[in-house]
Amino acid sequence: MGRFLWPVLGKARYWRTIRIGGRAFLLAAAGIVGVVVGGVVTPGTGKILVDTADLQLSAWYAVLTLLQTLICLHGLVFRAAGVPFRETWPLTVPSTLITIVVATAFHDVLSPAGSISMVGALLLILVRNEWVWAVCCGIGLIALATFWLWPMPESSMPDDASIAQGAVVGIVGAVAVRATSWLALRTVELAAANAEIARLTVHQERTRISRELHDRLGHNLVSIMLRTELAERLAEGDRRQSERESRAAHLLARQTLQEMRSIAHGTLVADLDAELAAAIDLLESRGAVCQIRIGEQPEGAAAETLAWVVREAVTNILRHSQPVNCTLELVRIEDRFEFLIGNDGLLSTESVVPGHGLAGIAERVERIGGTYGAESVGDRFLLRVTLPSNSPVPEDVPADE
Template identity: 70%
Template sequence: MKHLLWPVLGKALYWRTVRVGGRAFALAAIGIAGIVVGGVVTPGATKVLEASGSFSLSVWYAGLILLQTLICMHGLVFRAAGVPFRQTWPLIAVTTLIASFVAIVFHDAPGPAGSIAMICVLLLVLARSEWVWVVCAGIGMVSLALFLWWPMPDSSSPNTLAVVQSIVVGVVGAIAVRATAWLAARTVELAAANAEISRLTVQKERTRISRDLHDRLGHNLVSIMLRTELAERLAAVDTAQASRESKAAHVLAQQALQDMRGIAHGTLVADLDAELAAAIDLLESRGAACRIRIGEQPEGALAETLAWVVREAVTNILKHSQPVNCELELIRVGDRFEFVIANDGLLAADSAAPRHGLAGIAERVERVGGTYDADTDADGDRFELRVTLPATAPRQETGTPA
């Protein structure tokens, strides 16, 4: 019996489904119990008492119907948990046995009809196919036939009004039970969907913070390292220049602190003009000769995306090469913007190694409908990054990147 009433379903999942269903399950249980007590238990037990004159028999009848109701509630949890009908059919078998027992014991009273009707209620809860209405209608016809033609005392024979009332209660109750089961199942699905949305939202925010920390603070830290190294080398030969480099490193440290706060609060915005100027200044301070060609620039989300690209591209250059010559070009060609940044002096260990920051560049560019390409020449000495952006950003992508 334990295996029949507890199909192949972990207890943890069972109770988690009950907790997730929460108020919806409580309302469903109250609704089904109300329908059964008002439409089956009360009139059935009364008629059993009138027909047999035995209060204990009427209590037995009511108890068996309520047992079928508890099995129905059990099935409602399985339905909401997504357990297929092939695993929950034992519940139908158990309630059918109860209905058969009631039909045999209470054959002299109109009780069997109510017990057989509980099979329909359970089917309406468990079965997902719309054919369940046909099956329940068939069971209802059999129940009605037993109700009308089963041999019973004349005093308990139903009148036309009672039959009509039973049909109306049955139809309305069937619709209510089916709707209740549907509502409970949808509530569990909605709660699971909301939990998944929350999880994905947290994951997206973590990804944003991780990406921004890598792109922004990584660049600042590399810049600070380079300027402090330069200041240390110049300290003995050019104290004035060493002092300027030290001050520049201090400014970068302050900027890194502000950037960290902006990342934490999601308010960090990159400025394209500032990034282009900082990139040129940093590359030249490293001793690279820069060839620059800046034409028309994008605006809005496109400009912000390109600013992040410039920052990350320069960080990659400083980390993976010792550039002598750099090229930086931004022009508009028809309905698109083309940005190219290239450098020589690749370190031998990094000439063929993939750069982690390029994945962040690709992600940002693709989000605004652009394309991205990075390549190293045959000698492994020159690296080129090419980004193409549309002239107009997609509507859903305007604003600060997530």
């Protein structure tokens, strides 16, 4: 029985569960102790003292009954910590032994119904909801059967009023034990749920920052790198154009710093028109010829998602290909928008394997109910995205954004 002093959950989890329960555990313990002291200990000890005038015997009765109570409170902590009944049922073994000792030792003075009801209090805590009241009724029937199966001496037999009073106390006590136990269990579950919500919120925020840093800053850093390389090549032949590229890289670096701050504060919103214009400018500065077909544009969540798609798609083009011809199309077909961006000059088909970039696009598109597809034929790569015209606001983005 030693391992049931602190079962598999360990001492640390045992005391952590008590700390989480806090006031609810105190109220539950006070309720259970109050029921036991008021309904079992006080009347039983008083009757033993009056009938036998043995203070030591009365003290033993009180100690054994309070030990039963401690077992009940121990079981309450186990339940709150999530230990199932199949692991906590051995607690009923010492509880039953105490019941047998009390019923045997004090049978000439007291009815064993009070001791039997203590096992019922423990089972009310340990047993799941669908069986709890069946257990309660079963314990009550066992206690009632003892009047016929194990009759008390005639001089100690309680009268009808005492039996009725004991039955009322038993019913009220059972309800009180169950109610206070339920309060403690729900409090611990609520605290655990709040801790999990906090953990998931932190994880979600980290994921958002990671995704936006990858999508936004990755694109900007690639653009800065390309513009500085171009400025370096033009430094001797076309000094004026080289200066323009250098200024553009400098402005983009300042913009990147501002965007990084916006990402940290969760206030960054992508602009579709700006992203389309920046994409065309960047591709053409790389020497690519862009064929553009931009029709009606989406609004709201779909527009912001598509802006991120454009940025990430252009970043992938510049990283993994040397494009000569690029195609950008955005059209509305009935209740959906279709965006297509394609390029030639693909350096390797391995770049088509989903990584952080393509995975990020797929995640953003699917979050608002769209579809995504990517394929390569020879040295040509094609990305196709379909978005519904009435796109819901993504769950991790506040509605007022």
